Amino acid sequence: MKRIALIGCGAIGCEIAKFIDSAKIDAKLTIIFDLNYNTMNHLYTLLNSKPKMIKSVDDINEIDLVIEAASQDALREYAIKILEKYDLMAMSIGALLDEKLFNKIYETTLKYNTRLYLPTGAIAGIDAIKSVKALIDEIEIISTKHPNALKDALYVKMNNLDLTINKPKLIYEGYAKEAVRYFPANINVAATLSLVGVGASNTKVKIIADPNIHTNRHEIFVKGKFGEFMFRVDNIPSPANPKTSYLAILSAIECLRSICDDRIKIGT
Numbered sequence: 725m726k727r728i729a730l731i732g733c734g735a736i737g738c739e740i741a742k743f744i745d746s747a748k749i750d751a752k753l754t755i756i757f758d759l760n761y762n763t764m765n766h767l768y769t770l771l772n773s774k775p776k777m778i779k780s781v782d783d784i785n786e787i788d789l790v791i792e793a794a795s796q797d798a799l800r801e802y803a804i805k806i807l808e809k810y811d812l813m814a815m816s817i818g819a820l821l822d823e824k825l826f827n828k829i830y831e832t833t834l835k836y837n838t839r840l841y842l843p844t845g846a847i848a849g850i851d852a853i854k855s856v857k858a859l860i861d862e863i864e865i866i867s868t869k870h871p872n873a874l875k876d877a878l879y880v881k882m883n884n885l886d887l888t889i890n891k892p893k894l895i896y897e898g899y900a901k902e903a904v905r906y907f908p909a910n911i912n913v914a915a916t917l918s919l920v921g922v923g924a925s926n927t928k929v930k931i932i933a934d935p936n937i938h939t940n941r942h943e944i945f946v947k948g949k950f951g952e953f954m955f956r957v958d959n960i961p962s963p964a965n966p967k968t969s970y971l972a973i974l975s976a977i978e979c980l981r982s983i984c985d986d987r988i989k990i991g992t
């Protein structure tokens with residue numbers, strides 16, 4: 725049985741915790757941690773397993789796997805010390821576009837024989853992109869969200885963008901390397917695409933605010949010597965956090981299920 729510690733008890737963490745608590749996988753949630761005590765305590769009240777609530781990542785012990793569902797800052801701060809002891813499944817993938825951090829993480833996993841798992845998240849097509857990555861000429865992701873899901877983004881605030889609009893508006897065009905810094909809570913998917921594909925400096929990103937959309941839409945276009953792909957997902961936003969898609973939560977749960985039972989692996 726895998727003993728699990730969860731960092732971040734928000735929209736994603738809460739659903740993962742409830743899934744583990746439902747005893748559908750061979751795992752037990754033994755520790756939970758959130759900088760916000762009330763959020764952590766609220767999750768505690770929902771669970772049968774009554775995990776230990778801790779005050780710092782340094783209090784994590786006697787577990788097999790840590791799940792990070794907190795923030796890019798959390799992943800930056802905790803990843804190395806976690807991977808020196810435990811396997812880690814991480815959601816705040818945008819932080820990994822920092823090459824120095826990524827390389828340090830890789831070296832740590834080699835040295836301590838630990839593993840980092842990155843769920844596909846709120847998109848589709850990662851398997852195919854991974855397979856053709858050496859042959860890609862062009863890759864682009866266009867993310868369309870309701871202004872409510874974009875209004876707190878650093879880029880919107882820095883540029884004083886007015887999102888009281890009545891038709892779709894292209895608010896950002898650039899590359900993933902920069903986009904994840906400007907839209908840290910919205911664009912982890914562009915980071916995942918960059919890591920499996922041709923890198924953050926070559927992955928084009930467009931972000932559209934659309935007052936009439938009720939889904940988080942991601943469209944991915946890939947062209948190369950293999951042919952072309954187009955993937956589109958229209959995700960229902962999580963009620964707890966409109967920036968997060970329900971698919972991201974389901975993808976995390978499926979990734980966890982496969983970590984706990986990896987005897988037959990389907991997909992590339």
Ligand SMILES: NC(=O)c1ccc[n+]([C@@H]2O[C@H](COP(=O)([O-])OP(=O)(O)OC[C@H]3O[C@@H](n4cnc5c(N)ncnc54)[C@H](O)[C@@H]3O)[C@@H](O)[C@H]2O)c1
Binds near residue numbers: 733797798
């Ligand atoms: N990979 C993907 O496709 C994908 C999709 C959606 C969200 N995400 C990312 O996953 C993470 C969690 O998303 P969410 O929707 O659950 O967010 P959320 O805001 O609902 O919850 C995050 C929780 O983590 C806590 N937290 C933040 N920093 C922390 C720290 N340093 N230590 C401990 N706790 C901390 C917060 O207090 C909050 O309760 C975010 O970084 C988000 O950007 C990834």
